[in-house]
Amino acid sequence: MLELRKDIFADERDDNLKEIGKGTQRQDMLGHVTGTSPYFDDHKLQGMLHLKVVRSAHAHARLRRIDTSEAERSQGVRRVIRASDVPRNLNTLLSLINFGKDDEPSLAVDKVRYQGEPIVAIVADSPREAFEAIAKVKIDYEPLPAVFDVEEALKPGAPVVNEVYPKNTFTYHETYDRQQLRFGDADRALATADHVLEQRYQMSPIEHAPTETNGSIAAPDTNGRYIVYTSTQALFFSVDTCAKILDVPSNTFHFIGGTVGGGFGGKVDTLTEPLCILGAMLTGRPVRYVFGREEEMQYGPPRGAERIYIKDGVMRDGRVVARKVRAYFDSGAYTRLSSYAAVKCAAHLPGPYTIPNVHGDVYCVFTNRTPATAMRGFGVTAMDFAIECQMDKLAHLVGMDPMEFRILNAYRDGDMKAHRREAKNTALIECVQVAAEKAKWPLREEFKQMSSRKDGGGIRAAVTLTPRESHALAAAPAQQRTTYDRAPAATRESPPPPPSSTPPSPPPPRPTAPSHGATRFSSVFGTRRR
Amino acid sequence: MAKTALQFQHNGHEVAIFVDGGTNLLVALRELIGDMTPKFGCGQGGCGTCSVLIDGELHLSCLTLAETVAGRSVETLDGIKDGPNLHPLQRAFADSFAAQCGYCTPGMLMAAKALLDRNPQPSRAEVVEAISGNICRCTGYEPIINAVLAAASGGRARA
Numbered sequence: 172m173l174e175l176r177k178d179i180f181a182d183e184r185d186d187n188l189k190e191i192g193k194g195t196q197r198q199d200m201l202g203h204v205t206g207t208s209p210y211f212d213d214h215k216l217q218g219m220l221h222l223k224v225v226r227s228a229h230a231h232a233r234l235r236r237i238d239t240s241e242a243e244r245s246q247g248v249r250r251v252i253r254a255s256d257v258p259r260n261l262n263t264l265l266s267l268i269n270f271g272k273d274d275e276p277s278l279a280v281d282k283v284r285y286q287g288e289p290i291v292a293i294v295a296d297s298p299r300e301a302f303e304a305i306a307k308v309k310i311d312y313e314p315l316p317a318v319f320d321v322e323e324a325l326k327p328g329a330p331v332v333n334e335v336y337p338k339n340t341f342t343y344h345e346t347y348d349r350q351q352l353r354f355g356d357a358d359r360a361l362a363t364a365d366h367v368l369e370q371r372y373q374m375s376p377i378e379h380a381p382t383e384t385n386g387s388i389a390a391p392d393t394n395g396r397y398i399v400y401t402s403t404q405a406l407f408f409s410v411d412t413c414a415k416i417l418d419v420p421s422n423t424f425h426f427i428g429g430t431v432g433g434g435f436g437g438k439v440d441t442l443t444e445p446l447c448i449l450g451a452m453l454t455g456r457p458v459r460y461v462f463g464r465e466e467e468m469q470y471g472p473p474r475g476a477e478r479i480y481i482k483d484g485v486m487r488d489g490r491v492v493a494r495k496v497r498a499y500f501d502s503g504a505y506t507r508l509s510s511y512a513a514v515k516c517a518a519h520l521p522g523p524y525t526i527p528n529v530h531g532d533v534y535c536v537f538t539n540r541t542p543a544t545a546m547r548g549f550g551v552t553a554m555d556f557a558i559e560c561q562m563d564k565l566a567h568l569v570g571m572d573p574m575e576f577r578i579l580n581a582y583r584d585g586d587m588k589a590h591r592r593e594a595k596n597t598a599l600i601e602c603v604q605v606a607a608e609k610a611k612w613p614l615r616e617e618f619k620q621m622s623s624r625k626d627g628g629g630i631r632a633a634v635t636l637t638p639r640e641s642h643a644l645a646a647a648p649a650q651q652r653t654t655y656d657r658a659p660a661a662t663r664e665s666p667p668p669p670p671s672s673t674p675p676s677p678p679p680p681r682p683t684a685p686s687h688g689a690t691r692f693s694s695v696f697g698t699r700r701r
Numbered sequence: 702m703a704k705t706a707l708q709f710q711h712n713g714h715e716v717a718i719f720v721d722g723g724t725n726l727l728v729a730l731r732e733l734i735g736d737m738t739p740k741f742g743c744g745q746g747g748c749g750t751c752s753v754l755i756d757g758e759l760h761l762s763c764l765t766l767a768e769t770v771a772g773r774s775v776e777t778l779d780g781i782k783d784g785p786n787l788h789p790l791q792r793a794f795a796d797s798f799a800a801q802c803g804y805c806t807p808g809m810l811m812a813a814k815a816l817l818d819r820n821p822q823p824s825r826a827e828v829v830e831a832i833s834g835n836i837c838r839c840t841g842y843e844p845i846i847n848a849v850l851a852a853a854s855g856g857r858a859r860a
Contacts, residue, residue, distance in 0.1 A: 196795070197798075197800075199803065200800060201795065202803065203794075203795075203800040203803030204787065204791040204792075204794045204795050204800060204810065205738075205782065205787070206738030206739075206777075206778040206779060206806070206807040206810075207737075207738075208803045210740070210804065212740075212741065213737040215731075215732065215735065215737075379838075380838060381804075381838055382740070382750050382805050382836060382837070382838055383740065383804045384741075384742075430803075431802060432740070432803070433804055433838045433839055434802075435838070461741075463744065464742070464743035464745060464748075
C-alpha cells in the first residue's frame with residue numbers, strides 16, 4: 172500500500188480556511204508591480220510573422236470580386252488567407268452548448284454584414300508589410316441597403332441582415348422569434364389601474380476599451396500541436412471553438428492564457444485565435460495577430476444596444492399592478508452571445524418586485540452594426556436602468572417617496588415570481604433601508620419596520636390566471652448542422668408548452684446537500700441539467 | 702530598408718541595436734531589446750501604458766522615435782527594483798491593491814516615479830495630475846493615488 176506523505180506538505184495549506192474579513196494578497200500582484208506578468212504579447216518567438224485582416228468598408232454589401240494578386244506579390248508577404256482556406260468557415264459561439272445556428276464566417280464569403288468585418292487575412296514578415304499588402308487588396312463591393320435600428324429591422328421589407336435568420340430575429344427553441352413572459356393578465360390590470368405610465372428607454376453600445384487589445388500568438392509545436400498564447404477570457408471555450416473552425420481535435424492545441432489585460436466581457440468571442448492558428452498552420456511559422464487600438468474600439472464587439480418600452484399600471488396607494496415590457500436587444504450582424512443576453516433580459520423581468528400581472532417580450536435583433544457580446548451583466552444592466560427610472564417616475568406619479576415606493580413593491584420571501592418560482596432569500600427591502608440610512612434619507616417608521624421575511628407568500632404566492640394567446644407558429648426551420656456535431660441532440664430541449672392557466676407542478680426537490688459537478692441550473696435553456 | 706545603428710543607456714546598461722527608420726521606442730524596447738515591461742495600449746499617446754523615463758523625464762515610448770534616444774538614458778519598470786528588492790512604489794502598489802489586471806501598472810509606476818523623483822512629498826492633487834495621462838480600466842484610480850501617497854510618506858520619507 173502506497174501512502175502519500177501528506178505530513179511533508181502539511182504546512183502548505185490550511186484546510187480550515189478562515190479568510191473572510193482578512194485581506195489576502197493577489198497571487199499575481201508581484202508580477203504586476205514588476206511588469207513581469209506574462210500577457211500574450213510578451214512572448215517573442217523566433218521567426219514570428221504578423222497577421223492583419225482586410226476589413227469591410229461597407230456595413231452591408233455583396234462581395235463581387237476579391238483580387239489579392241498584387242497583395243500576394245507585395246514585399247514580405249508569406250501568405251494570403253481567403254475564406255476558402257478556413258476549414259469550417261461558419262460558426263456561432265454558443266453552438267458548443269447547442270444553442271443557436273452557425274451564422275458567422277471567420278472570413279466573409281459572399282457578403283459583408285457590418286463595417287469592419289474581416290474579408291481576407293494577410294500574413295507577412297512585419298506588421299508594416301502586412302499593412303502595405305492590405306492596401307493592395309482590391310475588393311469590388313455591391314453596396315446593399317443596411318439597417319441600423321432594431322425596430323426598423325423588424326418591419327416588413329427590412330433588409331435581411333443574416334440569411335441564417337431571415338426575420339432578423341434570433342430563433343428560440345427553433346420556433347419563437349422572442350423570449351416571452353406571461354404572468355397574469357397585464358392588459359386587464361392596465362385597464363383598471365389608477366394610473367398608467369408608458370415610457371421608452373434606450374442604451375447605446377458600450378465599448379469595453381481594455382488597455383490591452385485583443386490578440387493571440389500561435390506557434391507550431393513539436394509533434395504537430397500548436398501553442399497558442401491568447402488574451403482570451405474564456406480559454407477552454409476558445410480551444411473548442413478553434414477546434415471546430417479548424418476541424419482538428421481539440422488536443423491539437425496547447426492554449427496558454429489567464430493573464431488578461433482587462434476584459435470585461437470583450438475577450439470571450441475568440442476573435443483572433445482561429446485565423447492566427449490557421450496562419451501558423453499554413454506557414455509553419457509562429458504568427459501574431461493583435462488588434463490595433465482602432466480595431467479594438469471600432470470593430471471589437473461592444474455591449475449591445477437596447478431599446479426598452481415599459482408600460483406600468485399603478486394604484487393610488489402605490490402598488491404596481493401591471494408591468495408590460497417590450498425590449499429589443501441589438502445583436503449586430505451576428506449572434507455571438509446576444510441570444511443569451513435576451514434570455515437574461517426576460518429572466519430579469521419585472522425586476523425585484525412582486526407584480527401580479529407581467530407581460531414581457533424580448534427580441535434579439537440582427538442589424539448591420541458591429542456584433543455585440545458579453546459585458547458586465549449584459550442583458551440585465553439596461554433593463555435595470557429602465558426599470559429603476561420607471562420606478563422613480565411611478566413614485567412621483569402617485570406622490571410617494573421613491574425609497575418607500577420600492578419597499579412597498581419589493582418582493583418578499585414566499586412570493587411567486589413572474590417565472591413561477593418562489594422568491595427566496597430576498598433582501599431588497601433591507602438593501603433600501605440600509606441605503607436610506609447611509610444617505611440619511613428619512614423613511615417613515617412603518618417602512619423601517621418592513622422586512623423581506625415578513626408578510627410574503629399567502630395570496631402573494633398565487634399564480635394569477637394567465638389568458639391563453641393564440642400563436643400562429645411558423646414551421647420550425649431545420650437546425651443547421653455541421654459534422655462537428657458529433658453527438659446530435661438526443662437530449663434536445665422540446666419547445667416549452669404554451670402559457671397555461673393551471674398552476675405548474677411543484678419544483679423538483681432540491682438536492683439534500685450541495686455537491687460539486689452535480690445538477691446545475693442552465694440559464695440558457697431555463698432547465699436543470701446534468 | 703537601411704537600418705540605423707542606435708546606442709543608448711537602458712536601465713543603466715549600454716545597449717546597441719539596429720533600427721528601421723520610423724521604429725518607435727516601444728517597439729525597440731520590446732522587440733529588439735526584449736524589455737517587455739512597457740506595454741502597447743493604443744499607439745496613439747492616449748493611454749500611458751507605454752510610459753518610460755528618458756533622462757529622468759516621463760515620455761510615451763509609442764510616440765518617441767527610437768533614434769531620438771541615441772546617447773540618452775532610458776529607464777523602464779524593469780530597472781526600478783534594487784536587485785531583488787522592490788522599489789517603495791512597487792511595494793506600495795502591491796500593499797494598496799493598486800493593480801487588478803496589471804496592464805496599466807508599468808506606465809502608472811513610471812509616471813509615479815517621475816513625480817516622486819522631482820517632488821518627494823506631493824499633494825493628492827499633484828498625484829492626480831501626475832497620473833492623468835494614464836488610463837486604468839479595472840481598479841479605478843483611488844487605490845493607485847493612495848499607493849503613490851503611501852510611497853511618498855512611507856518608503857520615500859525614510860529613504
